Amino acid sequence: MLDIQKIRADFPILSEKVNGKPLVYFDNGATSQKPQVVIDAIAKYYQEINANIHRGVHTLSQLATDAYEISRVKIQHHINAKFSHEVLFTSGTTHGINLVTNGFASILKPGDEVIVSSLEHHSNIVPWQMLCEKTGATLKVIPMNEEGELIIEAYDALLSEKTKVVTVNHISNALGIINPIKYMIEKAHAVGAAVLIDGAQAVPHLKPDVQDLDCDFYAFSGHKMCGPTGTGILYGKEEWLNKLPPYQGGGEMIKEVTFEKTTYADLPHKFEAGTPNIAGGIVLGTAVDYLNHIGFHNIHQHETHLLQHATKRLLEIEGLKIYGTGNKASVVSFNIDGIHPYDIGSIIDKLGIAVRTGHHCAQPIMNFFCIPGTIRASFSFYNTKEEIDIMVEAIKKAKAMLS
Template sequence: MNIKAIRSQFPILEEKIHGKPLVYFDNGATTQKPLSVIQRVNDYYSKENANIHRGVHTLSQEATTAYENARNTIQEYLGAKQSHEILFTKGTTDSINLVAFSFGELLNADDEVIISAMEHHSNIVPWQMLCERKGCKLRVIPMNEKGELELDVYDTLLSEKTKLVAVTHISNALGTVNNVEHIIEKAHAVGAKVLIDGAQSIQHIKVNVQDLGCDFYAFSGHKLFGPTGIGVLYGKEEILNQMPPYQGGGDMIKEVTLEKTTYNELPHKFEAGTPNIAGGIGLGTAFEFLNSLNMEDVLKHEQELLNYATEELSKIEGIQFYGEAEEKTSVISFLIDGLHPYDVGTLLDKMGIAVRTGHHCTQPIMDQFGIPGTIRASFALYNTKEEIDLFIAALNRIIPILQD
């Protein structure tokens, strides 16, 4: 890949932080936006701003077309059968909550839901709430000390009581790439549905939902170079048709009287109210940006960054890595003996380097390792080895200061 040409599309990478060139290693939290996305959102508000699906006037028709074209772009990228299997949401969290509430209404007391020990809080709490509401049982796939799921134990957790399995494709805290194909195959063998949290995967690897065979796939726009406040839930048509609406309001209805309401067809049944129109259109443009890339080249480049950073960090005395799975992507979580991650992150920021510190909304992972949190460096396609060199140099300067 021509990294220089790619970086030129991201204006924020030219910014300086505290007088130093920005080194942005917090891509697991959110990615930066290319000019094409920024301009597309600006163009919507400058030239097309109108509400969608309701108006007969020109602006409304143009905005509706742009919004639905974005849905079609995402459908094609994901390999979904139908565009109405693509639901626009606020993000991964909203997508998971939609399934937990709506699919959850189909569950009964003593049904079981399986999650894993490495889930983001957004893929834990909604299922706990569901189990409290419906009397279901929550079961957990354990994780070993390398940060890998114990799939042999998972196989024993499955039974005819299992109705849904919800797991992350790639861990946001550890970078572990889970064998979701195995998870899906085994769940389907007992009649269970599967939701994959793709918040950390779709920007790194090519995803085809039909090849995976998952029943639901959730992700956020802002983690794949798109706007904030927009996300997607893919769901198989036959399952979505069985599920009751998540919210009531405009656009999700077919007919309303004071006595009774009938609901709209997919996808509108799950998209009540005026949506984030600019966000949806901008997300479509982000997928067009992804379409301009070879995702195999992206994965290769990011793997080189991961290997190089791991090698260089390993030279630092007292470093401890968390998440050493055989299959992992461009995330490194670590601690340095005697140093608080917050202090390290604060001083790195003074040198223009953005990393994430804390528990990364994965407290159960941190509890298993017996630590309060980690320093996390997460890379994207626009990062370089030269930035990693700056990162290592900054750490080598910071460590003596904090150890004094």
């Protein structure tokens, strides 16, 4: 069992007060809080080794380069990539997805099909729509059911020799539903399609094994897993990364430049033009170390208990409906009859409780349920059952005020 109070002491912000009340932070799906070791590592980089990487022969540049590449290898091992050069540093999941869609612009042609799911974040819908508009390919959508799960029989029926890409999230940001991605990847590969997994909401809760999954691409953000904002990873199989053209041109991604012709650098540098977020990349490795020290088995166990407790307590409230009732991570998305989610969120904020309200950048899901949005409470391993009880009592007060 986790020593939750000891863990909470690692996070300075959890001792803060909001509107005069102790902070109850349940917006982890948007971004996680940062432990002191991550905060210290950011300061350490700028205080001790601040220099550009890969280019300098001087000592500080070598130290920074070594730290950056050590972080890449940490992340390679964390996700079980075959090679460290299959791990690309990005600014986040959105950057990674756009990098891939940009590359497929030179591969897709009219008549080809791209399959997305109805559970996707806008970041995994809009870039593919733009790609289809550019190439003449067709976007197909896997439908969902009332439990918030994908209809897998419909997915199977959508697949054909026209399918060139399948893209789906590992875990839904709006509902917390865990998708059967290993099955979906296997079925997509059977028709020759490439698969990109949006892992933004998965990596705070589990360790993805990209070789076991056999996905072609896996994108995620650092800031949702205790790392800095503006950091992320795109994993890509070596053969796919070699096929795709560079996303950006500039320094670092070149082998040789003349006005007649430019040749590109080898992986991973081919996709890492310009000066990156060096501190962020290094410290993302620190965040991964921290989470592995806590242990993902322990994280899963604790968050499962939080989800069960929250579900039980919230359903005590008359008129409350939870959206997404299938197999899911530690997220509860709900509404109360006759009350706009924004009004509940605003009132409980005055009591120090941070939840997310709205469509969560997943408007197709809200359209399916014919609602403007939901109240989303997303839990992390540093949250407690006592905090959930505080939230439930606050929601009861808000409901009484608004009824």
